[in-house]
Amino acid sequence: MKLTSKGRYAVMALVDLARFDNINPVSLRDISLRQGISLDYLEQIFSKLKKNEIVKSIRGTQGGYVLNKNPNDIKLTNIFHAVDEKVKTVQCKKESKRGCNGKATKCITHNLWDELEIHINTFFDNKSLEDLIKNNKETRV
Amino acid sequence: MKLTSKGRYAVMALVDLARFDNINPVSLRDISLRQGISLDYLEQIFSKLKKNEIVKSIRGTQGGYVLNKNPNDIKLTNIFHAVDEKVKTVQCKKESKRGCNGKATKCITHNLWDELEIHINTFFDNKSLEDLIKNNKETRV
DNA sequence: TCAAAACTTGACCATTTTGGTCAGGTATGT
């Protein structure tokens, strides 16, 4: 059970972005240098963030990326969803409340995995980019 | 972020085992049939569960596996730990509170990942095999 | 006693996912 680096990088990059956002567009090159993430890889990630309307792009010299929403309205859920970082505990479909592994009954631990998924997603739903920026400012000293 | 089938199977098998345990040792063959898990794979899993003293083995005809502890003392944490299903959110070492990616400072989202790990592990620490058996009995009707 | 049931061990392997790189673009400000 681990977080992929795509999800982790996306959050790191957005926190970085949010800190400089209000002045100018932030170029991926800068984020790449500051966070130590490959520029090529960042481009893949931001392409998805853009499709999901989390950021806007500004082309040309002095261009870069800008947040497309209030940091308070960007939850971890949104970010992870954008880069296909999803929480998966079961293979059996949720909808089919019966018949998990081709069997007639629900698998005996089905409820458990559902609970777990909800538990994790709750965390993601409640945490916003705003929270992270605040927290970061405090810790920076 | 997903649960591996090794962890899932381990829990499923143990719940199954716990339900028949008090009468006789339960053979992997039976569990395999009931839960639809490959016998060979189950053997790998139970070998680890045994090393971690979660189950005991009884060889020979009519042999099988038996719980080695009270179901209430077997937490999900123990099971997952036994089969190497660990929660991993960061690569940077926890101990090195500074210098995450070869940088001088902690990575800006370090605290977040720590929080997340704790959040998930809390769930695992609190859930025991006993809870799952109860839950299962209730749902069976 | 001997065969069958069941545990034991470890090598092996195909497929998928991960975590990127590389090579080209295209748009735009100066």
Added chain:
DNA sequence: ACATACCTGACCAAAATGGTCAAGTTTTGA
């Protein structure tokens, strides 16, 4: 026109996943 920065998609190596296969050893019941 040129540098900067976004944009797109192909490609790839390595690791993890989810097993299978083979060859035992131990114990019991007939």
